[in-house]
Amino acid sequence: MSAEAVIISGLEKSYPGSEQPAVKGIDLTISQGEFFGLLGPNGAGKSTTIAMLSGLMDPDSGTIEILEQAMGRNRKKVKALFGLVPQEIALYETLSGRENLRFFGRLYNIKNDLLKDRIEFCLDFSGLNKRADKQASTYSGGMKRRLNLAIALLHEPRILFLDEPTVGIDAQSRQLIHSRLQELVDGGVTIIYTTHYMEEAEHLCSRVAIIDQGRILDSGSPGSLNENHQSSNLEETFFQLTGKGLRD
């Protein structure tokens, strides 16, 4: 497990009509099996970075390497290696949990027998077995978030990108998601995680990067960052680096 999971080099991205680049020169290396947190205020460049890592958009410049494969050249092959849990709840409300899983599983070209097993595993993993055949529109916010996560796990990805996966859900669902993610990391999956909850990042992540205005301000384990900035917790460190001014 010594190989790097993700290597980002000189990543830059500007949106048309925007004065400031969203991402300007990010360099980052994430090892396999790491639980990596990407922290920053609104508009810092977290979601843009995740979008470029997961192939939703191309960088203006810079390179992305995932499990030793360059993103630009082997896009299809690289995409099979990771799963994305988007910030939005990306599923079909009028399909049941099982139907959602079956649909996305088929798009990953998982063979029928294996797909059945994977669906059962994902339903169990997300605690949705009892409501698997009910339409997703009848699910609570927490159940939808769990299904959102389960879909990304169908094809057994080696890397998981999660963009604020616990927004707006109750403590029980959050607790379940945290424990399941820890199980995945224990099983060797690399997780790259964005969140606004500092406590969550401090508790889960083995390493974090704090970014603002498209640049990485500092990175390291939560403990070492707190020590370097003489803070009692990650939230204090975060405010020291990004300031307390409101962001649009």
Next chain:
Amino acid sequence: MNNMLTIAAKELLLLRRDPGGLLVLFLMPAVLVLIITMVQKNVMELTGEQQARLLFIDESKSEFGQSLTKIFADDDSFVLFPRESSERDQALAEVKEGEYTACVIVSKGIDQTLTKKLAALFAGNADESGSQGTSAAFSVSFDPALLPAFRGGVIGKLKVAAAQVEMKKKINHLEAELTKKMEEAGMPPEAIAGEAVALGGLADQLVEVREEEDSDEQDRPGVVQQNVPAWALFGMFFTVLPLGGALLRERRSGVWDRFLSMPLSPMSVLMGKVTAYSLVCLLQFALIGGIGYKVFPMLGLPAFSIAGAEIEIFVTVVAVSLAACGYGLLLGMICSSFEQVSMFGSISIVISAAIGGIMVPVYAMPEKLQQLSVVSPLNWGLTSFHDVLIRDTSLWRLDSGVLFLILFSAVCITLSWRLAAGGR
């Protein structure tokens, strides 16, 4: 291919679970084609086929009035309701209220005026016999709500009837004058009778205007053969709204991001949607065609038929479906809200239908709109249907509407794919 079929199956499942969407896709065009065809058939009949209910008041009590009564009574275009002179005001009021089509009043003294005019004509007095002389007229009052075309049709028939009576009267007068002149010339009346040309027959119509008909009466273009494909086309293009809306929902819900992060081509996602909604379009056409074939005859309308042109119709329906789906994809990719999809989608289809000849035939439009109709995809579809069903011309030519529809869909799908592949 597998991905495309998976997407198509999912789209059909989502549609099956959306009763509102299914109603829009299937019930709306079915009801539309039924109502519009029945209404248009009635309008077409009003301009020539339906019987006019005529109130007839003969104030003259003359031979002219009697002859006119007989002509109207013998003509299937009219149902005659004779009234007395004393009922004139009431009759006019009934026509104004729309109970009758028109009221014809033959004024008192019309016979004498006509006789006087004829005498003047044979005496060579042009002033007296022509329009400057005393008028010999009968008046007509119409239901104010009557269509101008129907009004014109009734007036035309009244003029023909008047001309027939007038001609008979002229010939009678000519016969009398001829007899008188020959007697004056010393020829015995028996000789005249023996040599006489049947002058009374001069009033008969010798030249007949005959409308050429196809050998098979069923092949004649009628309101059904024109309306069924026209409104099916309109319904098929309305798949733009659910398709555009579904794509926009995926873009906004993050599902599209999920697709982009997966090892599959955006084109396979788009073509999966095109496959599903093209199938919906085919079913729509089958439903509306089926209504035209089975239900219309029950309502007294001719049956819709595609006999002998099944392949051409299938090709046309597929081309229309691809064009509609391509346009739906483009709207779903360009628009950023459901309001934009529904407003822009429906308005653009209604405008395209209006200038494309779906609602009013292109030849009945102002010249500038006629020129504009060539840019309407609905016009390309309608022209193709008419080529096959009515004009019996080939689809396989360079200016065929089918070709334009396929090119239009290719442009729309390519643009959608470029936008989709470009990511966020």
